[in-house]
Amino acid sequence: MGRKVEQGREKIFFDGNSFDIYKINLLSRSILKLLILCVRGRIHNFDDIYNISKEIDYSQYIPAGKTFGVTGARHGDHEFTSMDVAGEVGQAVIDSVKKQGEIG
16 A cells, blocks of 8 residues: 554554545455544543544544444553543544534
8 A cells, every 4th residue: 555554562553545444444354343543642631532532523434323432442550441531532522523513
C-alpha cells in the first residue's frame, strides 16, 4: 500500500482511507479484527477522555440510526479501568452525534 506503518504490541498502525479498510479486511489472512483508531493521545485526568472523544465527527464512521460498540484500552497505572474508558467514550460518541443532530 506504500504507507508508513508503526508496529505496536500485537497490532500495527497506519494511516489510510475507507478503501484501505475494505481492502485490508478482504485480503488479510491473519487479521482477527480491523479497528479504526479515531484519536490517540495522552490524558491527564478522567474528564479528558470524554472531552477529547466528544470533539470527533463520528458521522463518517457511524451511519444515522446504526448501533456501535466501543472497546476501551489504556496503558499504565490509573484509577480507572478499560471498561470505565469504554463507557466514557461511548457516552461522548452519543453526545457528539446528538450535538450534530443525527439522532433524536
